[in-house]
Amino acid sequence: MSGRYGTSPGTARGAADFLVVGGGIAGAAAGYFLARHGRVVLLEAERSPGLHATGRSAALFSEYFGNPTVRALTIAARGFYTAPPDGFTTAPLLTPRGVLALETPGTAAQFEAAKVSGATAPQPVVELDEERALDLCPALLPGAFGRALYKPGACDVDVDATHQGFLRGLRAAGGSVVTGARVHALRRDAGEWQVSTAVGEFAAPVVVNAAGAWADELARLARSAGVRALGLVPRRRTAALARTPDGADASSWPMVSDVADTFYAKPESGGLLLSPVDDTPEPPGDIRARDLDVATAVHRFEQVSTLRLRHVGHIWAGLRTSTPDDTPVIGTDPRAPGFCWLAGLGGYGIQTAPAAGALLAALATGNAPPPALAALVPGLTPARDHGPDREEP
Known part of the structure; x- marks a missing residue:
């Protein structure tokens, strides 16, 4: 050419x-x-x-995630994802998922900050009480959290x-x-x-x-x-795929996290994709997950859940490289x-x-x-x- x-x-x-x-x-x-x-x-x-x-990405599209500049870039990207050019793909690139962010003990201030920030998203956050949060994710443990923020615009990305x-x-x-x-x-x-x-x-x-x-x-x-x-600083992020016990079907649940961003659990491949949201600096290379980080992710989710995850299969880690x-x-x-x-x-x-x-x-x-x-x-x-x-x- x-x-x-x-x-x-x-x-x-x-x-x-x-x-x-x-x-x-x-x-x-x-x-x-x-x-x-x-x-x-x-x-x-x-x-x-x-x-x-x-x-190695967790594959979430979220207009609630990041600083104002990042969110503006994300908002601008949605049109491409929802209506990609002819021939770009044969399947939808976005699938509705939603995120449920929990107020756990000691995170009231972070909850309020997330609520204010999320109010400006194209699909604003919705504050839920415990009962409504349990309707969206029946595996949550009553009494383990206070309020919840639901982020309806978050989607899975192919x-x-x-x-x-x-x-x-x-x-x-x-x-x-x-x-x-x-x-x-x-x-x-x-x-x-x-x-x-x-x-x-x-x-x-x-x-x-x-x-x-x-x-x-x-x-x-x-x-x-x-x-x-x-x-620029490359940082390790760990993920693990756990099987839900007793045949629990998580496919319709939203992604669950806490407002302090210390864990998330996202329905994936018939189970739950877990992360401790680690952000550890690493030199560039082929990064491997660490058992302690995987155990931390499981523990933090189990603190707010009735589930006990005994079967953790595939584990991995990837690099996220950030500016100061x-x-x-x-x-x-x-x-x-x-x-x-x-x-x-x-x-x-x-x-x-x-x-x-x-x-x-x-x-x-x-x-x-x-x-x-x-x-x-x-x-x-x-x-x-x-x-x-x-x-x-």
């Missing part, structure tokens, strides 16, 4: 208009929207995209269908996905970014850093071009022409991906951002965190 950035037929295999580094949900979304403007090559370090975070839809759309527009392409050198030369990987050399005038937990490591490779690391202010970084780097960031999405990557990808594509190509997102741009720019104090000596 001949793109607006000048890639011409017959050039080297690695030449492109845009190089996207990272094949998780962020990189896939960026590549999908950028493919409308030129040839995209997506470089994924692993054998398959989405191995460390996207494929993460795989979304991720594959982005990748499929990228390829359909003439782009390509290269796996096993871990980047080991990155430099800018004669107006193009030259990227050396384990499977060959690639070049493009624009490179997008969507490398997730490795985003700061990629930035350090481009230090000679003026790029600086932003102080827990707001994603989206946009062009002010110190390095053609270097773009789509990083630090934390636990919000799935729910914000359509909006974040579209915004990144607009900023990377010099086009006007979607109207619903234009006001967010100053708060998302790399410049807000960018500086020598974030870089290692």
